[in-house]
Amino acid sequence: xxxxxxxxxxxxxxxxxxxxxxxxxxxxxxxxxSAPIDLPEIQSLDLRxxxxxxxxxAWRRLRRPLVVEETGLELAAMNGFPGPLVKWMLExxxxxxIARAAHGLNDPRVTARCLLLYVDGDRRLxxxxxxxxxxxxxxxxxxxxxxxPVFVPDGETVxxxxxxxxxxxxIGHRGRAWKHLQGQLS
Numbered sequence: 001x002x003x004x005x006x007x008x009x010x011x012x013x014x015x016x017x018x019x020x021x022x023x024x025x026x027x028x029x030x031x032x033x034s035a036p037i038d039l040p041e042i043q044s045l046d047l048r049x050x051x052x053x054x055x056x057x058a059w060r061r062l063r064r065p066l067v068v069e070e071t072g073l074e075l076a077a078m079n080g081f082p083g084p085l086v087k088w089m090l091e092x093x094x095x096x097x098i099a100r101a102a103h104g105l106n107d108p109r110v111t112a113r114c115l116l117l118y119v120d121g122d123r124r125l126x127x128x129x130x131x132x133x134x135x136x137x138x139x140x141x142x143x144x145x146x147x148x149p150v151f152v153p154d155g156e157t158v159x160x161x162x163x164x165x166x167x168x169x170x171i172g173h174r175g176r177a178w179k180h181l182q183g184q185l186s
Contacts, residue, residue: 006032006182011065011118014039014058019145020069020174027169027178037061039068043085047072047115048126050084055117055124065120067181071173072113073098073147075135077105083113086147095147099135108135112151114177118184127181131173144168 006028013024016036025031035058042053051070058066072083078101082089089098102108109132116127132154139149141161148160153171160168169175 005185006178009065009185011067011120012062014054014062014066014068023165023169023174024178026165027175032067035062035066041070041084041087045081045083045085047084047113051115051117051126052124055119059119059121063121065118067116067118069117069174069177070115073151074111074113075102075105075107076109076111077102077107080111090146095150096137096139098147099137099150102135103137109133110135110151112147112153112173114173116177116181118181125181125184127177127179127184129173129176129178129180131171131176 007030011032013021013032013034014037015021015034016038021034037058039054039057042050044050047070051068054068054070058068070084073086074080074083102110111130111132113130118125134152135150136152136159140159141149144161151160152158153160156163160172
């Protein structure tokens with residue numbers, strides 16, 4: 001019997017974000033079933049607490065194996081803020097506003113972090129990925145979404161938005177989280 005993989009373990013990826021679904025498809029090599037449920041997001045700086053609350057609500061609604069995601073952007077200059085609250089900061093000031101805040105505090109270092117939580121009724125498995133980098137004041141590139149045009153991963157000379165999908169998936173926080181989750185299933 002083959003080892004379980006995300007490809008042969010049925011699950012629903014619960015996300016209303018089309019870009020996250022496209023990245024998951026590219027990373028996994030198949031398009032997972034998805035449910036565009038708008039889950040409430042608790043206001044917490046603890047990424048794990050946020051993803052667990054989302055998983056609990058998704059399980060309550062679907063009662064079938066599922067994966068939920070939470071992503072955060074942790075600015076070194078702000079002691080990890082906004083973390084999982086980045087969605088609201090993006091809505092308020094946009095990616096350039098976030099970069100300006102970090103530069104205004106003289107520290108453009110940042111960590112992009114992603115948690116995926118698989119729930120099947122018996123198990124709760126976490127996949128985590130993180131990528132460190134710098135925020136830049138001149139947005140570059142047209143690919144990606146969110147803060148991608150202002151985030152340059154360590155070891156790269158271009159922003160997430162300029163990287164090929166394959167390169168971003170290899171070094172990016174979301175790709176690392178899916179790979180880690182896959183390892184949890186084995």
